[in-house]
Amino acid sequence: MLSKRIIPCLDVRDGKTTKGIKFKGNIDIGDPVEMARYYYQQGADEVVFYDITASSDKRDIMIDVVHRVAGEIFIPFSVGGGVRTLDDMRRVLLAGAEKVSINSAAVRNPRLISEGAEAFGSQCIVLGMDVKKVEPSARTPSGYEIVIDGGRTYTGIDALWWAAEGERLGAGEICLNSIDADGTQQGYELKLTRLISENAGIPVIASGGAGNTDHIYEVLTQGKADAALVASITHYGTFTIRQIKEELNRRGVKVRMIW
Amino acid sequence: MIAIIDYKAGNLKSVERALTKLGFACRITPRKEEILCAERVIFPGVGAAGKAMADLKVTGLDSAIREAVLAGKPVMGICLGAQIILEKSEENDADCLSIIPGTVKRFPGDLSGNGGRLKIPHMGWNGVDLKKRHPVLEGIKPADEFYFVHSYYPSPSEEGFVLGTTDYGIRFPSIIGRNSLIAVQFHPEKSGAAGLRILKNFCTWDGHAE
Numbered sequence: 001m002l003s004k005r006i007i008p009c010l011d012v013r014d015g016k017t018t019k020g021i022k023f024k025g026n027i028d029i030g031d032p033v034e035m036a037r038y039y040y041q042q043g044a045d046e047v048v049f050y051d052i053t054a055s056s057d058k059r060d061i062m063i064d065v066v067h068r069v070a071g072e073i074f075i076p077f078s079v080g081g082g083v084r085t086l087d088d089m090r091r092v093l094l095a096g097a098e099k100v101s102i103n104s105a106a107v108r109n110p111r112l113i114s115e116g117a118e119a120f121g122s123q124c125i126v127l128g129m130d131v132k133k134v135e136p137s138a139r140t141p142s143g144y145e146i147v148i149d150g151g152r153t154y155t156g157i158d159a160l161w162w163a164a165e166g167e168r169l170g171a172g173e174i175c176l177n178s179i180d181a182d183g184t185q186q187g188y189e190l191k192l193t194r195l196i197s198e199n200a201g202i203p204v205i206a207s208g209g210a211g212n213t214d215h216i217y218e219v220l221t222q223g224k225a226d227a228a229l230v231a232s233i234t235h236y237g238t239f240t241i242r243q244i245k246e247e248l249n250r251r252g253v254k255v256r257m258i259w
Numbered sequence: 260m261i262a263i264i265d266y267k268a269g270n271l272k273s274v275e276r277a278l279t280k281l282g283f284a285c286r287i288t289p290r291k292e293e294i295l296c297a298e299r300v301i302f303p304g305v306g307a308a309g310k311a312m313a314d315l316k317v318t319g320l321d322s323a324i325r326e327a328v329l330a331g332k333p334v335m336g337i338c339l340g341a342q343i344i345l346e347k348s349e350e351n352d353a354d355c356l357s358i359i360p361g362t363v364k365r366f367p368g369d370l371s372g373n374g375g376r377l378k379i380p381h382m383g384w385n386g387v388d389l390k391k392r393h394p395v396l397e398g399i400k401p402a403d404e405f406y407f408v409h410s411y412y413p414s415p416s417e418e419g420f421v422l423g424t425t426d427y428g429i430r431f432p433s434i435i436g437r438n439s440l441i442a443v444q445f446h447p448e449k450s451g452a453a454g455l456r457i458l459k460n461f462c463t464w465d466g467h468a469e
Contacts, residue, residue, distance in 0.1 A: 001372055001373055001385065001386075001426050001427070002372075002373065002377075002381065002383050002384070002385050002427060003383060003384040003385065003404060005383055005384065040451070045383070045384055070272075070273065070276055071276055071279075071280065074277055074280070074448060074449060074450070074451055074452075074454060074455055075406065075449055075450070075451050076406060076449050093270060094270070094272070096272060096273060096276065098273075098449065121305055121306060122380075123305070123380065123382065123408045172380070172382070173382070198375075200378075201378055201379070202378060203378055203382055203383070224375065226378070226383065227383070254373070256384045256404040257402060258451065258452065258453075
């Protein structure tokens, strides 16, 4: 049976990760290629790169990173951030990424999802959704609203509706990030994750809030997520991918073990 | 030299990169002559069966693949390349290469497992239950998992062509083979060390199944 996936997420700015892995002795690896290789060897099932490079004339640095990563790790990886056009998608995919993730750009131009799926296949297109909890209203009956621009702009779009619309347009997967839970290390937004996952016909990756292995266990069971994104919890060396997987395996969650 | 058949069905670079990492010389090529004189052939592909078959016919690569298998040359199909070697696909109702008897079927829409409804495509890591020994599968352990992305699966008409099966609500053939042809529904080039092992075995295989 299909395994639940554990996916480390690396934020990259100007070709460097913003949070390196802190090992004991405070050795800090800031090179995304080295970090990807480390996680690959640890048993990560996939890697996500999020490009937060501000200026567009430095975008080629990320393409170079993607090229180098593709020659080192032999598991799928995706790239998000700064992907706004079909041409951006093509460059990232040709450089060796398996998938591209689109977020704000898809809200502003939903045709980007359908055109991307048509050109490269649905399996390449991940719809990134940043979500905030709001009072249920006529526009947002689920009580969850899509926000863009890193959480600064409210869109008035209902998260449950957008997930279904993204799937209809051809997204192959949803990466669901709770802005409320992100960075808290207090656990994933379980209610939101379950709502989206139960109603989606495509896999849902839960993101935001992982602080310990209980949180990951909860989001993969109660939250019904197909995969869990992790960042600080592994970057700071609190847990390794292997420790997370051993714990999940012990508690009866099927995960890929490589040792 | 290993020829990776280019028929515009998806990104073939990842297969090339994996072989390069393993130290094997390979070339992505759409040319029939190059495929026929290659030592071995890899036939990848993602996308729809109908379009893939149409493209293969236009370029004459359909007969090149058949000839390579007939000549006893090691040939590996990957993903879509593990489907269109059968006779017919439910996808686009496409007539396929007929190298292995059987059809390509779509996963039923009502599969369940893991405590809920199973999503389609079948995407992610899953195990393979090996049915037969095969030189290309040497060293693969029962716990090894592989990366899958597909909505259709190969269904040979004879059990004898099935080398491995995978459970996704139903048990489906995920590795099939006949003579010097072996085909995997998953992506060995994206399946970590276990996947690289299969590619490496293939690159040194003499084409004899027993």
